[in-house]
Amino acid sequence: MRRTLVSDKILVMTNDQVAMDAKIVWDYMLLHEPVVSAGLLLVLGSIDERVAVYAAELSRKYDYDTVLFTGGAAHADDLLRTTWNESEAEHFRDIFVKTGGRARHMLLETSAQNTGQNAVLSYELLVRNGNEVPATIQIVTKPYMERRARATFEAQWPDKEARFFVTSPRIEFGNYPDSRQSYDTLINIMVGDFERILTYPEHGLQTKQAVPDEAQDAWERLVAAGYIKHRMQ
Numbered sequence: 001m002r003r004t005l006v007s008d009k010i011l012v013m014t015n016d017q018v019a020m021d022a023k024i025v026w027d028y029m030l031l032h033e034p035v036v037s038a039g040l041l042l043v044l045g046s047i048d049e050r051v052a053v054y055a056a057e058l059s060r061k062y063d064y065d066t067v068l069f070t071g072g073a074a075h076a077d078d079l080l081r082t083t084w085n086e087s088e089a090e091h092f093r094d095i096f097v098k099t100g101g102r103a104r105h106m107l108l109e110t111s112a113q114n115t116g117q118n119a120v121l122s123y124e125l126l127v128r129n130g131n132e133v134p135a136t137i138q139i140v141t142k143p144y145m146e147r148r149a150r151a152t153f154e155a156q157w158p159d160k161e162a163r164f165f166v167t168s169p170r171i172e173f174g175n176y177p178d179s180r181q182s183y184d185t186l187i188n189i190m191v192g193d194f195e196r197i198l199t200y201p202e203h204g205l206q207t208k209q210a211v212p213d214e215a216q217d218a219w220e221r222l223v224a225a226g227y228i229k230h231r232m233q
Helices: 015-029 050-061 088-098 115-128 143-156 183-203 213-224
Strands: 038-044 064-070 105-109 136-140 163-167
Touching: 015 143, 015 183, 015 213, 038 050, 038 115, 050 064, 050 088, 050 136, 064 088, 064 115, 088 105, 105 115, 115 143, 136 143, 143 163, 143 183, 183 213
Parallel strands: 038 064, 038 136, 064 105, 136 163
Antiparallel strands: none
């Protein structure tokens, strides 16, 4: 893996250059996997309520024995902070139900503070409730979270024989920013997530991902341009 270049110099980029590099990072984060029926539909909580709406849509089209929502009241002081009072899991469950989501069984994991805990605590919840842990799991998350979600679950889900499929709302990069995530916020978060893809595998938190030079070059330019609000401390 090529090491990250760190510079104190600020790179001045045009808006078009920023957009091109951000799109390269966005495209790298996506996996473009098929959606499948599975024993478990696992919905990752976040600031993006469209994930819950999309999960409801999937539940009407595919067969899932159990739908599990995971996410606590996390990120109080960063770009991922939410504006509601309940946990991410409870909030997404409510949206899922209101938008016509279907589930034979529904579980809430309301303590996780990060993606690793989403994996570990969801698994523990299934075991604690006497559920048979499915061999195939369909994960639903934000578009730019697809690769990190898979890498995290591959590393931290206790059953190493499990098969994961990851999907997200079908939204193009240019249409993704909304009232909760501005354009600049989106780029800052992606820059921080990309850094975690580079560094977390050496700590056993994610599986190692191949990183094309084009994607890392784009990321480094965005860092140099000042998109560093979600970088690791």
